[in-house]
Amino acid sequence: MTEAEQAIGTPDAGKAEEGAGTSAAGADETAGRGRRRVGVLLAVAALAYLIDLVSKLAVVAKLEHHAPVEVIGTWLQFEVIRNRGAAFGFGEAMTIVFTVIAVGVIVVIARLARKLYSLPWAIALGLLLGGAFGNLTDRIFRAPGDLQGAVVDFIAPSHFAVFNLADSAIVCGGFLIVILSFRGLDPDGTVHKD
Numbered sequence: 001m002t003e004a005e006q007a008i009g010t011p012d013a014g015k016a017e018e019g020a021g022t023s024a025a026g027a028d029e030t031a032g033r034g035r036r037r038v039g040v041l042l043a044v045a046a047l048a049y050l051i052d053l054v055s056k057l058a059v060v061a062k063l064e065h066h067a068p069v070e071v072i073g074t075w076l077q078f079e080v081i082r083n084r085g086a087a088f089g090f091g092e093a094m095t096i097v098f099t100v101i102a103v104g105v106i107v108v109i110a111r112l113a114r115k116l117y118s119l120p121w122a123i124a125l126g127l128l129l130g131g132a133f134g135n136l137t138d139r140i141f142r143a144p145g146d147l148q149g150a151v152v153d154f155i156a157p158s159h160f161a162v163f164n165l166a167d168s169a170i171v172c173g174g175f176l177i178v179i180l181s182f183r184g185l186d187p188d189g190t191v192h193k194d
Helices: 003-008 013-018 024-063 092-113 119-141 165-183
Strands: 069-072 076-083 151-157
Touching: 024 076, 024 092, 024 119, 024 151, 024 165, 092 119, 119 151, 119 165, 151 165
Parallel strands: none
Antiparallel strands: 069 076, 076 151
């Protein structure tokens, strides 16, 4: 087993080295790994979604229509804004498109979950899924409704766009996917070398 395979935890790598054939017990173990990884994906997604939802409910109840709250002076503030567009307020007239994209991301993750044996990929996809559901909930249930609701953003760093925890989960999940792809780890747990 190579150092890269050991570092990123390739499942079944030890079995491949031993030359063990696939047995009924081995198949059951592989199926169990698939269920555990899907469970991790769902747990991470649920946690990211709940943290985002609770944070949005709290800031809307306590901070909306109030002056920004300084967290670290003017470098970081909490300020509630309603964003109908994407990141940086881009595309406010295309809210329905962003809703469709979020649904598409959710469908792609659901398809990938069927062959998910990698723990790092489960975490990354869970972050993406939780973030997508967080912002999709706003698009569906917040005014003006009809899949065109405005997303609640409230984390306002100085000289940067205002964002929320769902956005953070999406960015972290995407960043982790890029790292895993560069390291050659696939969602099914195999390592490829280019």
